[in-house]
Amino acid sequence: xxxxxxxxxxxxxxxxxxxxxxxxxxxxxxxxxxxxxxxxxxxxxxxxxxxxxxxxxxxxxxxxxxxxxxxxxxxxxxxxxxxxxxxxxxxxxxxxxxxxxxxxxxxxxxxxxxxxxxxxxxxxxxxxxxxxxxxxxxxxxxxxxxxxxxxxxxxxxxxxxxxxxxxxxxxxxxxxxxxxxxxxxxxxxxxxxxxxxxxxxxx
Numbered sequence: 749x750x751x752x753x754x755x756x757x758x759x760x761x762x763x764x765x766x767x768x769x770x771x772x773x774x775x776x777x778x779x780x781x782x783x784x785x786x787x788x789x790x791x792x793x794x795x796x797x798x799x800x801x802x803x804x805x806x807x808x809x810x811x812x813x814x815x816x817x818x819x820x821x822x823x824x825x826x827x828x829x830x831x832x833x834x835x836x837x838x839x840x841x842x843x844x845x846x847x848x849x850x851x852x853x854x855x856x857x858x859x860x861x862x863x864x865x866x867x868x869x870x871x872x873x874x875x876x877x878x879x880x881x882x883x884x885x886x887x888x889x890x891x892x893x894x895x896x897x898x899x900x901x902x903x904x905x906x907x908x909x910x911x912x913x914x915x916x917x918x919x920x921x922x923x924x925x926x927x928x929x930x931x932x933x934x935x936x937x938x939x940x941x942x943x944x945x946x947x948x949x950x951x
Contacts, residue, residue, distance in 0.1 A: 789814065797820075801822075829846045888918075908943070923948050928944070
């Protein structure tokens with residue numbers, strides 16, 4: 749299988765079901781751990797009573813760590829039924845749901861915050877300078893769904909290593925303001941970014 753095929757496989761539940769079924773790993777973090785983004789979380793979600801959805805949660809420890817820190821109103825979704833079953837058994841105090849992030853099934857204006865740590869990345873394959881039509885379609889559907897389930901005063905927090913010139917065209921929407929924060933831990937350390945979408949404030 750080529751690297752192109754490998755990247756494309758990440759966008760499909762069959763790949764993840766197979767990975768999670770075969771894996772013995774307790775958890776796996778894409779990009780940053782909770783401890784590494786704790787300050788960012790506290791900055792952008794100061795109210796621990798906020799309704800939060802973690803999109804494409806996988807077996808990341810992000811939600812369990814946030815729950816321990818006091819964020820109790822948290823929903824986790826993933827299109828892998830294998831990992832949702834495992835996480836629900838391990839953390840029954842939290843809400844876990846099998847769902848595609850492009851069609852979550854939640855009503856409009858359901859959440860104060862949507863968090864994505866690597867899920868959008870799994871939808872990206874091919875050239876990001878000129879993404880294939882199927883990549884454009886699924887990323888557009890995803891971001892539109894994110895904004896649909898966010899409350900009018902909500903916030904989308906997306907963490908990735910992808911450079912702004914690639915991501916800005918994907919996530920930018922009318923009536924929403926995009927701010928980009930660089931996450932860097934020291935000289936020579938690989939840069940990560942937090943893309944924060946918030947509604948444009950009425951004058």
